[in-house]
Amino acid sequence: xPRIDRLVIVGLGLIGGSLGMxxxxxxxxxxxxxxxxxxxxxxxxxxxxxxxxxxxxxxAAVTExxxxxxxxxxxxxxxxxxxxxxxxxxxxxxxxxxxxxxxxVNAIATLTPKGTAFVGGHPIAGSEQRGLSAASARLxxxxxxxxxxxxxxxxxxxxxxxxxxxxxxxxxxxxxPDQHDRVLAGASHLPHALxxxxxxxxxxxxxxxxxxxxxxxxxxxxxxxxxxxxxxxxNRSALIAAMDRFDRNWQxxxxxxxxxxxxxxxxxxxxxxxxxxxxxxx
Amino acid sequence: xPRIDRLVIVGLGLIGGSLGMxxxxxxxxxxxxxxxxxxxxxxxxxxxxxxxxxxxxxxAAVTExxxxxxxxxxxxxxxxxxxxxxxxxxxxxxxxxxxxxxxxVNAIATLTPKGTAFVGGHPIAGSEQRGLSAASARLxxxxxxxxxxxxxxxxxxxxxxxxxxxxxxxxxxxxxPDQHDRVLAGASHLPHALxxxxxxxxxxxxxxxxxxxxxxxxxxxxxxxxxxxxxxxxNRSALIAAMDRFDRNWQxxxxxxxxxxxxxxxxxxxxxxxxxxxxxxx
Numbered sequence: 001x002p003r004i005d006r007l008v009i010v011g012l013g014l015i016g017g018s019l020g021m022x023x024x025x026x027x028x029x030x031x032x033x034x035x036x037x038x039x040x041x042x043x044x045x046x047x048x049x050x051x052x053x054x055x056x057x058x059x060a061a062v063t064e065x066x067x068x069x070x071x072x073x074x075x076x077x078x079x080x081x082x083x084x085x086x087x088x089x090x091x092x093x094x095x096x097x098x099x100x101x102x103x104x105v106n107a108i109a110t111l112t113p114k115g116t117a118f119v120g121g122h123p124i125a126g127s128e129q130r131g132l133s134a135a136s137a138r139l140x141x142x143x144x145x146x147x148x149x150x151x152x153x154x155x156x157x158x159x160x161x162x163x164x165x166x167x168x169x170x171x172x173x174x175x176x177p178d179q180h181d182r183v184l185a186g187a188s189h190l191p192h193a194l195x196x197x198x199x200x201x202x203x204x205x206x207x208x209x210x211x212x213x214x215x216x217x218x219x220x221x222x223x224x225x226x227x228x229x230x231x232x233x234x235n236r237s238a239l240i241a242a243m244d245r246f247d248r249n250w251q252x253x254x255x256x257x258x259x260x261x262x263x264x265x266x267x268x269x270x271x272x273x274x275x276x277x278x279x280x281x282x
Numbered sequence: 283x284p285r286i287d288r289l290v291i292v293g294l295g296l297i298g299g300s301l302g303m304x305x306x307x308x309x310x311x312x313x314x315x316x317x318x319x320x321x322x323x324x325x326x327x328x329x330x331x332x333x334x335x336x337x338x339x340x341x342a343a344v345t346e347x348x349x350x351x352x353x354x355x356x357x358x359x360x361x362x363x364x365x366x367x368x369x370x371x372x373x374x375x376x377x378x379x380x381x382x383x384x385x386x387v388n389a390i391a392t393l394t395p396k397g398t399a400f401v402g403g404h405p406i407a408g409s410e411q412r413g414l415s416a417a418s419a420r421l422x423x424x425x426x427x428x429x430x431x432x433x434x435x436x437x438x439x440x441x442x443x444x445x446x447x448x449x450x451x452x453x454x455x456x457x458x459p460d461q462h463d464r465v466l467a468g469a470s471h472l473p474h475a476l477x478x479x480x481x482x483x484x485x486x487x488x489x490x491x492x493x494x495x496x497x498x499x500x501x502x503x504x505x506x507x508x509x510x511x512x513x514x515x516x517n518r519s520a521l522i523a524a525m526d527r528f529d530r531n532w533q534x535x536x537x538x539x540x541x542x543x544x545x546x547x548x549x550x551x552x553x554x555x556x557x558x559x560x561x562x563x564x
Contacts, residue, residue, distance in 0.1 A: 124493050144489055171490055179488075186484040191495040194476055196551055197535055199558035201528040202468040206461075207426055208453055209564045211406050213473040213502050220495050221558035225551035232539050232547065243536055246483040250532075253479055254525055257514050265514065269478055269507035276481035276503035282491045 003163050004029040008065040010058060010080060012036050012045045014126065015097050016071030017135030019168075020050035025137045026167040035061045044132055059087045067160055069121075070096040074230040078107045081118065090115035093157045095164070097123055099184065100235040101148045101177040109152065117157035120148035120177055123169060124188070128222040145169045148177040178238075185238035190246060192228060193239070195221040285445050286311040290347040292340060292362060294318050294327045296408065297379050298353030299417030301450075302332035307419045308449040317343045326414055341369045349442055351403075352378040356512040360389045363400065372397035375439040377446070379405055381466065382517040383430045383459040391434065399439035402430035402459055405451060406470070410504040422450045430459040460520075467520035472528060474510060475521070477503040 007029035009016045020032050034051035035058045036042050042054030055061035062068050062084050070077050070084075077096050085094060085108075094116065098104050105120045112118050125143040127134060145165040149158045158174075165172050175183065199221035202214060210218075232239055249272075256265040289311035291298045302314050316333035317340045318324050324336030337343035344350050344366050352359050352366075359378050367376060367390075376398065380386050387402045394400050407425040409416060427447040431440045440456075447454050457465065481503035484496060492500075514521055531554075538547040 124489070144491070173488070173490075175488070183487045183489060186487065187489060187496045188493045190484055191480060191493075191499040193535060193539075194480060194499065194532075195495075195558075196554035197528060197531040198473060198476060199561060200531045200550070200554040202472055202524065202561075205465045205468065206455070206457070207406070207465060207469060207564070208455075209426070210561045211470045211473075213477075214469045214561060216498050216501060217473040217476065218558045218561050219498060221554050222562065223555070225548050225555050228551055229544055229548040233542055233544060236539055236542065240536070240540060242484065243539070246479060247532075247536070249479040249482045250476075250529075253475060254522070254529070257475075257518055257525070258522060260515055260518065262511055262515060266507050266511040268482070269510055272478035272482040272503050273505070273507050275485065276477075276500045279481060279485060279492045279496060279500050280504065282489070 004066050004160065006031050006033060006065050007164070008033045008035060008061050008068040009051065010035040010068065010070050010084070011072035012041055012050060012132050013071065014130045014132070014134050014139070015123065016069070017045060017048065017050045017132040018137065018139035019069060019071060019097070020045065021048065021135060021137035022140055022168045023164070024049060024052070028164055028167055029067070033061055033065070041132065048132065048135065050132070050135060058084060062088050064089060065092050067164055068092065068094045070094070070098070073227055074098045074100060074104070074234050077104050081108045082111050085111055085113055085116055085118070088116050092116055093160045094118045095121045095161045097121055099188070099231045101180045103234050105148055105150060105177040109150070117154050119153055119157055119161045121161060121165070122146045122180065122184070123165065128220050130224050130227070140168045142170045144171045144173055146173050146175050146180050148175055148180050150177070181235050181238040182241070185235055185242040186245075189231060189235055189239045190242040192220055192223065193232065193243060194246070195219070196228070286348050286442065288313050288315060288347050289446070290315045290317060290343050290350040291333065292317040292350065292352050292366070293354035294323055294332060294414050295353065296412045296414070296416050296421070297405065298351070299327060299330065299332045299414040300419065300421035301351060301353060301379070302327065303330065303417060303419035304422055304450045305446070306331060306334070310446055310449055311349070315343055315347070323414065330414065330417065332414070332417060340366060344370050346371060347374050349446055350374065350376045352376065352380070355509050356380045356382060356386070356516050359386050363390045364393050367393055367395055367398055367400070370398050374398055375442045376400045377403045377443045379403055381470070381513045383462045385516050387430055387432060387459040391432070399436050401435055401439050401443045403443060403447070404428045404462065404466070405447065410502050412506050412509070424452045426453045426455055427451045428455050428457050428462050430457055430462050432459070463517050463520040464523070467517055467524040468527075471513060471517055471521045472524040474502055474505065475514065475525060476528070477501070478510070
């Protein structure tokens with residue numbers, strides 16, 4: 001017996017489509033409803049098993065919703081919340097899948113009518129690919145979903161969003177929006193920033209194919225610029241702090257190599273190696 | 283009928299061990315002889331099918347060699363060449379597998395007695411793992427081996443080293459030592475430098491495991507610091523040029539994010555994405 005009656009997913013790209021597939025597979029809702037401005041996208045989503053029913057009219061889709069998930073690009077989340085929240089029934093819950101949280105949670109806090117609630121969410125899964133065609137019921141397998149309730153979040157709203165994600169992921173973690181943004185700045189946004197810069201700087205040149213090191217480090221730079229400029233700017237202050245931390249190590253490494261300081265260079269690399277081992281043991 | 287009679291491999295780690303296995307598998311030599319100071323290493327190498335015969339005495343091993351491959355860490359290559367070249371028979375060829383070439387090729391040029399020859403080599407394959415236990419007959423499958431002859435390299439010496447690698451790799455490429463070092467600085471050494479710095483700067487923090495982006499970008503920072511400080515310092519000037527190229531893009535990206543310049547940021551990321559696509563199409 002599913003505990004959510006009507007689950008509405010707004011935006012049927014990689015994450016929204018995969019969420020629909022996984023939600024239907026794990027029967028977390030009696031009915032999965034998809035919203036897209038494109039009727040052909042809704043048809044594809046139905047054919048792929050991502051939704052039971054599709055709406056091009058976003059307002060009509062949410063009037064009887066229990067849980068609404070905004071699976072749009074980061075910069076569209078607040079405008080969608082503003083449009084949908086007044087139409088959502090009392091007791092319903094709005095959540096999202098955006099890669100940054102503080103700005104979104106703060107903005108939506110001022111928009112939420114009495115009787116409805118917003119819980120920030122971020123399933124840490126994805127790929128440099130995008131779009132419904134890359135969606136998979138298994139995208140979230142083994143992954144972590146971070147939820148970012150605040151002191152004002154009603155317990156039953158948090159519980160509903162936890163119920164949605166729990167069967168789909170390995171762990172649901174609760175963090176404050178600020179903590180989420182600091183953690184993700186270091187663990188995801190900084191790596192993406194570096195990958196974009198490396199891709200902009202380097203090529204395999206005359207080699208017939210890139211060595212694995214270059215290929216691995218530039219893979220995520222194939223990600224969509226239109227998604228990532230929003231993520232970088234909406235998590236600007238935490239990202240700048242993470243970039244500054246990197247920059248201190250980077251300038252130190254450049255200095256040690258310039259100065260041919262072999263002993264200090266080896267210590268630097270040994271410390272980095274230990275940190276990498278710790279990251280991979282996690 | 284193998285064209286090389288006695289192939290001697292000095293150093294039986296990941297690369298030397300894999301070369302022995304692949305050479306025996308593809309029958310590129312009548313006899314594969316391994317050299318290690320450790321008798322137990324030689325025993326393991328024989329058991330794993332990496333060599334036909336082992337010598338702890340490096341000088342005795344090379345007196346009847348046709349081709350000798352130095353598969354030691356970068357900083358041991360020139361000292362080994364100095365010790366072995368005077369003991370190698372006329373007509374024999376010395377080569378190496380070092381990740382940098384100019385310094386090695388220039389140093390060995392002054393050490394090579396008449397009748398013997400040195401050809402710089404670099405199979406672009408490897409892993410953050412090291413040691414004989416990680417060796418595999420398939421390590422070089424699909425990869426590229428760069429050889430760096432100079433104007434002084436005898437044609438028959440180059441041909442012998444080409445014969446060794448041709449059956450083992452996808453392509454043997456010829457470059458000047460300087461060109462090799464410039465290409466590898468951008469395509470391998472810079473990515474390793476960035477990975478070490480990212481590992482030193484970032485952690486997944488409270489996440490139960492690192493997101494794929496962080497995990498992919500720090501994987502090669504698990505590489506051995508004792509190998510990589512030598513590679514960085516022996517390719518210092520080309521690496522500094524590649525680091526400077528990266529640094530210009532990196533400082534520009536930081537500036538665009540600080541300034542919230544969304545339009546220029548998106549253009550920057552789009553250019554990086556195009557470059558990444560080009561790298562992955564190679």
